Amino acid sequence: MNRPGSGRLAETVSSAASMTLFLIFSVCCLIIIAVASSAYGRISGNYDSTFNSAAAVRYITNKIRASESAEVISESELLLTNSGYETLIYHDGDAVFERLFAGADSMKNEDSPNAGGERMFGAESLVIEETDGLIKVTAEDSGHSFTAYCRGKEK
Amino acid sequence: MKSPIKAVPAGGRLNLFFMEMIIVLMFFSIASAVILNAFAASGRLSRESERLERMSFCAQSAAEIFSESGSLSQTLEELFGSGSYEILNLDLEGGGYAAEAKLPLTGDCEYFPQSPEIFMILAETAEKSDSGTLKILSVKFENTDNEELYRITSGAYIPAERRSDANE
Amino acid sequence: MNDTKTNRRPAGIGTGYLSLMMIFVTLCLTALAALSFSAAENERKFSARSADYTAEYYAADLEAKRTLAEIDSVVSGYSDYMDFMLLAELDGISGAEYEALPDSLTVSWKTPINDRQSISCTVKFSDGNFEVLNWRTVSSGETEDAPLGIWLGE
Numbered sequence: 066m067n068r069p070g071s072g073r074l075a076e077t078v079s080s081a082a083s084m085t086l087f088l089i090f091s092v093c094c095l096i097i098i099a100v101a102s103s104a105y106g107r108i109s110g111n112y113d114s115t116f117n118s119a120a121a122v123r124y125i126t127n128k129i130r131a132s133e134s135a136e137v138i139s140e141s142e143l144l145l146t147n148s149g150y151e152t153l154i155y156h157d158g159d160a161v162f163e164r165l166f167a168g169a170d171s172m173k174n175e176d177s178p179n180a181g182g183e184r185m186f187g188a189e190s191l192v193i194e195e196t197d198g199l200i201k202v203t204a205e206d207s208g209h210s211f212t213a214y215c216r217g218k219e220k
Numbered sequence: 221m222k223s224p225i226k227a228v229p230a231g232g233r234l235n236l237f238f239m240e241m242i243i244v245l246m247f248f249s250i251a252s253a254v255i256l257n258a259f260a261a262s263g264r265l266s267r268e269s270e271r272l273e274r275m276s277f278c279a280q281s282a283a284e285i286f287s288e289s290g291s292l293s294q295t296l297e298e299l300f301g302s303g304s305y306e307i308l309n310l311d312l313e314g315g316g317y318a319a320e321a322k323l324p325l326t327g328d329c330e331y332f333p334q335s336p337e338i339f340m341i342l343a344e345t346a347e348k349s350d351s352g353t354l355k356i357l358s359v360k361f362e363n364t365d366n367e368e369l370y371r372i373t374s375g376a377y378i379p380a381e382r383r384s385d386a387n388e
Numbered sequence: 389m390n391d392t393k394t395n396r397r398p399a400g401i402g403t404g405y406l407s408l409m410m411i412f413v414t415l416c417l418t419a420l421a422a423l424s425f426s427a428a429e430n431e432r433k434f435s436a437r438s439a440d441y442t443a444e445y446y447a448a449d450l451e452a453k454r455t456l457a458e459i460d461s462v463v464s465g466y467s468d469y470m471d472f473m474l475l476a477e478l479d480g481i482s483g484a485e486y487e488a489l490p491d492s493l494t495v496s497w498k499t500p501i502n503d504r505q506s507i508s509c510t511v512k513f514s515d516g517n518f519e520v521l522n523w524r525t526v527s528s529g530e531t532e533d534a535p536l537g538i539w540l541g542e
Binding site: 083087090101108111115119122198199203209210211212213214215216 | 255
């Protein structure tokens with residue numbers, strides 16, 4: 066014979082069990098969404114940092130190929146001359162900048178040539194070296210580093 | 221003593237909650253299989269893209285160094301350091317010249333900081349004439365199944381020894 | 389005695405909430421997966437385009453060097469840079485333009501990389517040797533001045 070108390074107890078346990086299951090399901094859903102969003106963040110961040118550093122190296126090497134002469138001013142500054150114009154590519158802070166100067170030798174007359182340029186790519190570091198007629202360009206951003214050589218061009 | 225938990229409440233109605241949970245979990249497992257596949261494909265595409273980028277830069281560097289030096293051994297030394305390669309000299313028909321080097325790319329060079337499990341094959345041939353030698357460098361990347369992943373061909377022209385009173 | 393009220397609402401979670409949650413989670417995951425795939429596909433396209441251009445550039449560079457070898461082979465057979473036979477042979481080399489002086493000969497040619505760019509080469513021969521004056525990428529094809537669309541007051 067069923068007692069009234071045991072019926073209420075059964076309903077309470079049943080509802081508690083269903084609420085517990087619902088809670089577990091909710092927590093699992095939240096965890097899955099968090100994992101998926103971190104995976105997306107990782108892929109997207111990887112794309113950004115790879116693009117920044119690889120594009121910076123490609124841009125600089127393509128610019129060197131298209132210029133009449135290339136001069137390495139310092140470890141993070143490169144001066145390109147083309148059709149009477151000078152282009153200074155330099156690294157400052159966290160990005161690669163480019164500044165155009167009209168006329169030959171006009172960069173040397175500037176007080177602060179590596180300021181006021183146009184921001185091209187985000188990069189934590191940019192290293193430009195010249196050895197044996199070759200220019201080596203290395204750019205790094207968020208742990209992704211790319212290096213490439215390019216033939217130098219003397220004036 | 222009877223268990224106080226009843227799967228079937230009074231009145232014979234099924235507990236819809238548990239039925240719904242079973243159906244939801246079944247549908248979610250099918251959907252998540254597709255979604256996980258998409259995430260895995262994204263991750264694989266991202267890794268392959270970065271690998272292709274690195275192969276391209278490594279090949280470009282090899283081509284540029286070779287065009288300045290005209291020497292396969294100097295190219296390899298500049299890229300990977302001395303002692304890290306072995307060059308095979310091949311005899312071609314008609315007395316032609318060829319040299320080849322096959323390197324397993326490990327994770328200790330600046331072009332590939334993590335081991336990509338691919339091979340880099342550099343092959344040099346030469347076309348000689350009276351005025352000079354045109355050296356051709358073929359840079360090829362293959363995976364462990366010998367499937368070609370990327371290739372470029374470049375060259376260097378070495379003029380023959382001329383008169384010594386020429387001005388630079 | 390059992391409770392006989394059939395319209396009594398059972399305690400616990402109602403019907404439909406689980407389905408709503410599942411739909412929401414599936415939509416979120418699908419959106420994230422689509423965005424990830426899109427980002428990875430963009431990265432793949434960029435890498436493929438860059439790698440293809442690199443291969444095209446060096447193939448064109450090799451062709452330009454082959455042309456240089458051909459020109460050098462022709463010029464090295466003559467001691468007089470103004471010899472008409474030499475100039476006739478240079479005319480036969482596709483795309484080569486020259487400027488002949490008594491003590492030097494300057495030859496220029498272009499090798500296409502793709503339909504938008506080419507490598508422009510200029511080499512000067514003198515005293516039996518040559519010097520590369522110019523070896524750079526240039527835009528190929530003529531550029532037409534695009535109209536600026538300025539209102540002229542009419």
